[in-house]
Amino acid sequence: MAYNITHLKQLESESIHIMREVVAEFKKPVMLYSVGKDSSVMLRLAQKAFFPDKIPFPLMHIDTGYKFPEMYEFRDEFVKTIEAELIIEKNKEWFGKSHPLKFGTDKCCRLLKTQGLLGALEKHGFDAAFGGARREEEKSRAKERIFSVRDHFGQWNPKVQKPELWNLYNCRINEGETVRVFPLSNWTEFDIWNYIKLEEIPIVPIYYAKKRKVVNRKGVLIPADYEHAIIQENEEITEEWCRFRSLGCIPCTGAIKSKATTLNEIIEEVRYAERSERENRVIDLNSDSAMEDKKREGYF
Numbered sequence: 001m002a003y004n005i006t007h008l009k010q011l012e013s014e015s016i017h018i019m020r021e022v023v024a025e026f027k028k029p030v031m032l033y034s035v036g037k038d039s040s041v042m043l044r045l046a047q048k049a050f051f052p053d054k055i056p057f058p059l060m061h062i063d064t065g066y067k068f069p070e071m072y073e074f075r076d077e078f079v080k081t082i083e084a085e086l087i088i089e090k091n092k093e094w095f096g097k098s099h100p101l102k103f104g105t106d107k108c109c110r111l112l113k114t115q116g117l118l119g120a121l122e123k124h125g126f127d128a129a130f131g132g133a134r135r136e137e138e139k140s141r142a143k144e145r146i147f148s149v150r151d152h153f154g155q156w157n158p159k160v161q162k163p164e165l166w167n168l169y170n171c172r173i174n175e176g177e178t179v180r181v182f183p184l185s186n187w188t189e190f191d192i193w194n195y196i197k198l199e200e201i202p203i204v205p206i207y208y209a210k211k212r213k214v215v216n217r218k219g220v221l222i223p224a225d226y227e228h229a230i231i232q233e234n235e236e237i238t239e240e241w242c243r244f245r246s247l248g249c250i251p252c253t254g255a256i257k258s259k260a261t262t263l264n265e266i267i268e269e270v271r272y273a274e275r276s277e278r279e280n281r282v283i284d285l286n287s288d289s290a291m292e293d294k295k296r297e298g299y300f
Contacts, residue, residue: 008194031059063095129181
């Protein structure tokens, strides 16, 4: 079955329009760079949107200290290759001190990610921040506007968002407010992988399947062969063919059983997937409203 390239070009055009609108209307935008597949697609779109000039805003990575080593290596090499400006920020108060095993995933995420992000936005005075979230990822993200207004505390209230009729975006904000902008809102995971193939976009290699040491925790394959892995008592380490659909911190990111070692195989796997890619992210599994609660606090 051939994929409809016209559909991808329509999505591309919409995303490029959104990026240009932000650069035209806001004083100091930034792109949040998580090093995942969605970030890689956003970067390619930004390159296209402002070609032949360089990307006119910096990238910012909120580092928790617990990312996969392959992610750090890819980040540094790729950003250097495209000659983009990269800002690396962290919550220095809790960096190296907070851990999911000690504090629980919710509190650890709040300290290292949410507070790290809010502090970095305030420190640099960014008034708009691009993020790679997509509406079909998770139910609370389905509520998001493309331009998501945050109050002076960086918090999100879904009841006071602005309408976006006919692709018209209201860029006016009150003093102290900021906006999170999601140019990939209308993309799906299937679209993302097809665009990566179409554009030959480099990605972190752990998206591909290989044999890995893992523990099976309630159906989620938790990596066991990394420094920051959390192995509980009575958990058995096994070797499984698996890959990661969504990348986060090592203690909180689960893999899926897979033998997809090429883009074509990943695309076919995603085509028939019956579960969300975030169902293997431990931070989203604590309650039915886990992601929405985090978003209200300021998380993406």
